[in-house]
Amino acid sequence: MESLIVIVVGVLYMTGIYLLLNRSILKIVLGISIISQGVNLMIFASAGMARFNSPIIGANEKVLDLANAVDPLPQALILTAIVISFGFLAYAIALLIKVRNTADTDDVDEVRFAE
Amino acid sequence: MTKALLFSPVLIPYFTATLCFVCHKMKRTQRVLVVSGALLHLAAAIALFVQVRGHGIIAHTAGDWSAPFGITLVADLLSAIMVLVSSIIFSATVVYALFSIGEEEEHFFYYPLMHTLILGISWAFLTGDLFNMYVSFEVMLISSFILLGLRGGRFQMEGSMKYFLVNLLSSIFFLTGLGILYGYAGTLNMADLSVKLATADPRVVTLISMIFFVAFGIKSALFPVFSWLPAAYHTPPAATSAIFAGLLTKVGVYALIRSYTLIFVAEVEFTHQIIVVIACLTMLTGVLGAYSQSDFRRILSFHIISQIGYMIWGLGMFTQLALAGSIFYLFHHIIVKSNLFFISGIVQNLHGSYKLDRLGYLFRNKLVLSMLFFIPAFSLAGFPPLSGFFAKFLLVKAGVDSGAYWAVIIALFVGLMTALSMTKIWGGAFLKLRNHPVEGHEPPGGAKGMMVSVAILATITVLIGIFSGPMFSLAYDAATQILDRSVYITAVLGGGA
Numbered sequence: 001m002e003s004l005i006v007i008v009v010g011v012l013y014m015t016g017i018y019l020l021l022n023r024s025i026l027k028i029v030l031g032i033s034i035i036s037q038g039v040n041l042m043i044f045a046s047a048g049m050a051r052f053n054s055p056i057i058g059a060n061e062k063v064l065d066l067a068n069a070v071d072p073l074p075q076a077l078i079l080t081a082i083v084i085s086f087g088f089l090a091y092a093i094a095l096l097i098k099v100r101n102t103a104d105t106d107d108v109d110e111v112r113f114a115e
Numbered sequence: 116m117t118k119a120l121l122f123s124p125v126l127i128p129y130f131t132a133t134l135c136f137v138c139h140k141m142k143r144t145q146r147v148l149v150v151s152g153a154l155l156h157l158a159a160a161i162a163l164f165v166q167v168r169g170h171g172i173i174a175h176t177a178g179d180w181s182a183p184f185g186i187t188l189v190a191d192l193l194s195a196i197m198v199l200v201s202s203i204i205f206s207a208t209v210v211y212a213l214f215s216i217g218e219e220e221e222h223f224f225y226y227p228l229m230h231t232l233i234l235g236i237s238w239a240f241l242t243g244d245l246f247n248m249y250v251s252f253e254v255m256l257i258s259s260f261i262l263l264g265l266r267g268g269r270f271q272m273e274g275s276m277k278y279f280l281v282n283l284l285s286s287i288f289f290l291t292g293l294g295i296l297y298g299y300a301g302t303l304n305m306a307d308l309s310v311k312l313a314t315a316d317p318r319v320v321t322l323i324s325m326i327f328f329v330a331f332g333i334k335s336a337l338f339p340v341f342s343w344l345p346a347a348y349h350t351p352p353a354a355t356s357a358i359f360a361g362l363l364t365k366v367g368v369y370a371l372i373r374s375y376t377l378i379f380v381a382e383v384e385f386t387h388q389i390i391v392v393i394a395c396l397t398m399l400t401g402v403l404g405a406y407s408q409s410d411f412r413r414i415l416s417f418h419i420i421s422q423i424g425y426m427i428w429g430l431g432m433f434t435q436l437a438l439a440g441s442i443f444y445l446f447h448h449i450i451v452k453s454n455l456f457f458i459s460g461i462v463q464n465l466h467g468s469y470k471l472d473r474l475g476y477l478f479r480n481k482l483v484l485s486m487l488f489f490i491p492a493f494s495l496a497g498f499p500p501l502s503g504f505f506a507k508f509l510l511v512k513a514g515v516d517s518g519a520y521w522a523v524i525i526a527l528f529v530g531l532m533t534a535l536s537m538t539k540i541w542g543g544a545f546l547k548l549r550n551h552p553v554e555g556h557e558p559p560g561g562a563k564g565m566m567v568s569v570a571i572l573a574t575i576t577v578l579i580g581i582f583s584g585p586m587f588s589l590a591y592d593a594a595t596q597i598l599d600r601s602v603y604i605t606a607v608l609g610g611g612a
Contacts, residue, residue: 020284025276032283039290046298074297077246081290084253088283091260095279098264099272111273 005045012038024106025099029092036085040078047074118175120166121188123159124198124237127152132230139224146213149226153202153209156233160195160202167195168589172596172606174243181609183307187243189607192593193442197240197369200446203575204361204453205233207568211457212354214564215464220265220352228265232258232358239366243607245296245303248370249289252334256282259363262355263347274350281343285333292326299323306607308378309600317381324379324386331374335367337427338396341420345404348419349412349469353460356412360419361453365445368426372441375430376597383433390431395525398424402532411459411469411544414536415452418495421529422448428526429510432517438594440509443587447494447502447579454491454572458484461565462544467556471543475550484566485545490573492541494580496534502579505587 012034019031047070055069096106103111131152138144167173167190176185190198209229216225235255242248260282264275297303299319300311312320329340336344344364348356371390379386401421408414426448429441459469461484466474478485494501507530514523579586596602 025280028280032280032287035287036290039287039294042291043294043297046294071301074294077293077297080246080250084250087257088253088286091257092279092283095260095264095272095276098267099276102267102269102272108276111276 001049002045005041005049009038009042009045012041023108025096025108025111026106028108029089029096032092033085033089036081040081040085043074043078043081047071117166117173120159120163121173121175121190121241122177124156124163124202125188125234125241127156127159128230128234128237131155132227132234135227135230136224139222139227142221145221145226149209149230150213152230153206156237157202157206160199160237163190164195164199166190167192172603174606183302183304183608186247187304187306187607188241189243189306189603190241191603191606192589192596193369193372194240196442196446196589196593197365198237200449201233201236201240201362201365203572204358204449205229207453207457207572208354208358211357211460211565211568214561215354215460216352223265225262225265228258228262229358232262234258236362236366240369243305245305245308245374246293249286249293252289252366253286255363255366256286259359263351263359265355266351270350274347278343278347281333281340285330285340288326288330288333292323292330295326296323304607305373305377306604309604310608312378312381315381320379320381321386324375324381327374327379328371328386328389331367331370332393333367335364335371335423335427336397336420337393337423338400338420341397341400344420345413345416348416349410353412353456353463357453357456357460360415360456361449364419364423365449368423368445371427372430372438372597376433376438377600377603380600387431387433390427391519391522392431394424394428394431395522396424397421397427398525398529402529402536405536406532406539409471409543411462411471411474411540412456413469414540415455415459418533418536419452421533422452422495424529425507425510425526428522429513432513432519434513434517435591435594435598436509436516437513438597439587439590440506440513442593443509443590444506446586446590447506447576450572450575450579451491451495451503454569454576455488455495457565457569457572458488458491461562461569464562464565465558466550467553467558471540473551473553474544475547478545479548484569487566487569487573488541488545490576492537493534494576496537497530498534500580500583502576502583502586505580505583509587509590 016031016035019027022028055064055072057064100106131148134148135145172191174189176187178185232255235251238251239248242251260275260279263278264271300308302308333340348359398421401417401424405414405417408417426441426444429437463469494503497503497507511523511526
């Protein structure tokens, strides 16, 4: 299971980096958002992947069965990361539209007035 | 009591920003709120600094969870110094902005965004947890993105696009590093990490540390990933670029200093050697870039890069004196650099341009402003007895002690070049008696009010120069504290760890 996730993470990074190397701003933004999905998946995998139980102390138990419970913290981290990357994606799209309207191009190399 | 003290630099801007968002239509109320929020933040920062200086490290976790589990805030001497200096800059910027920011920006949440920016910055300095540092970086970044693009012109759009894309990439590196680090060590609390990684395989630690080096390196504009900085910092209004120039890259430098003294110390001779080389390249490219520019703010932007090189050089040498030099350099530089951007804003206000060929006559017509420019500019260049001289002196002394003479030669050469390009601004904008003035430019007023911030910061620069002895012992104590990891770890994890 872990090796499968690792391959998926690798493919997501690869796709993202390929898009990042483009000159179109839209593709760069897409690339960044794909890589951030890859990051989330990787953090998820860092908790260890197996058929664990949820980390809840059952009705008849006194302590958490650590051997069979999954670490919940990475999922909390991912939740935060997803919210942040969603906000950034929204801002990126707004910025993209604004750049297209003011500069009349989608090509990063052509957006060159200030330098 | 200390808990309230520790959390207040984060909470005060949070509440001020919220209140400002609510009443952003009431102009006068908002202005009162903004200034009182900034002054409260300054008071809290001073109180925190006095407490930490007098009684040592303060550490608390939110919600009374015990240390590695809860969200930890720590203030050691380095954090307290950084919070204090950023608070000074923040207050000065707010006062400056009152006189220089247009109606439109004020209407579109300029002031609340400034407060969320300082919220992220103070939080980044105080947090004791790497994931929290990530979140605070994002708070800081999203505020800075919006502040940068607020005016919405072509230049601002271009600047914010480049700034946005590169910084987003650095966040991804940061998050990747966090994921791998958590998978390896099972914790993200910095003190806990320091304990756990001490017994880990040094090769793995070095590998992870390099991911963080790229992430923080982009944030602090190191060679070769600095190009977003000169592309963006000369586009927003002067008040915005002053606070960016003073504080944003320094948060990256702080993160580097913190992580490479506390967490990633497995193979010091390897990682810190890389830092020294990168530092020298950063110094050189920054200063050469600056010399080739002819725009007031672009010269200053490139100088930020070369000065970052000095601070990182101190970290790379990794001796007590070198780190003290870095810390001295940090607070000297933040104040001087913001001040120079403030002055560029006043010059633009008077002459309508940042281009050196359109400026001139300032020394003849504006003597006070010229004197106020002279202090930070030649402090930056390292002229005695101003603060920059002592900062450079400490680093060069540490460099000679460490025996890396090539780095010392580069640092001295860069200092000379800095002086040269400061002379370029001095000659081009102040002394020169011919120019191509901007047609029909009427100064919009407010320059006198803007001078208040400039004068305060220039006074601080002079004071740092005069009281360089106490300032040095402060930096030296901070360096001693960060080099002795056990003090920090005990303060966070308690005596049992």
